[in-house]
Amino acid sequence: MSETNASKGHFWPTFFGSLGAILIFGLIIFLAYLPNRPAPINEEVSATRRAKAAESRAAGIQKISNFEMINAESGIARIPIADAMSLTVAAYQSGKVVQQPLPAEPVPEPAATTAE
Secondary structure, eight states, X not given: OXXXXXXXXXXHHHHHHHHHHHHHHHHHHHXXXXXXXXXXXXXXXXXXXXXXXXXXXXXXXXHHHSOEEEETTTTEEEOOHHHHHHHHHHXXXXXXXXXXXXXXXXXXXXXXXXXX
């Protein structure tokens, strides 16, 4: 049986050819990206965006950490999320979980049509 061995003389051309292909690919990507780079935003716009983000974050934290009456007539209230989680766990552990459907809005009746 004869075994075929790869020639060691082909290693370096293959290595440099592969390296060249990778470098050319990187150069193409680099040149394609440079013209399309977005313009940097100025500090004033950045500060405005940070202020809006902080305001939005604070409003979200306020909603999940405070009590609020949503609809007094139907008895819907917002409670802190930590309290809601502990009440839910306690209800499941006691076996008193009752699934109640959410109140649905009344479906408007279609307008009466008269046939002539």
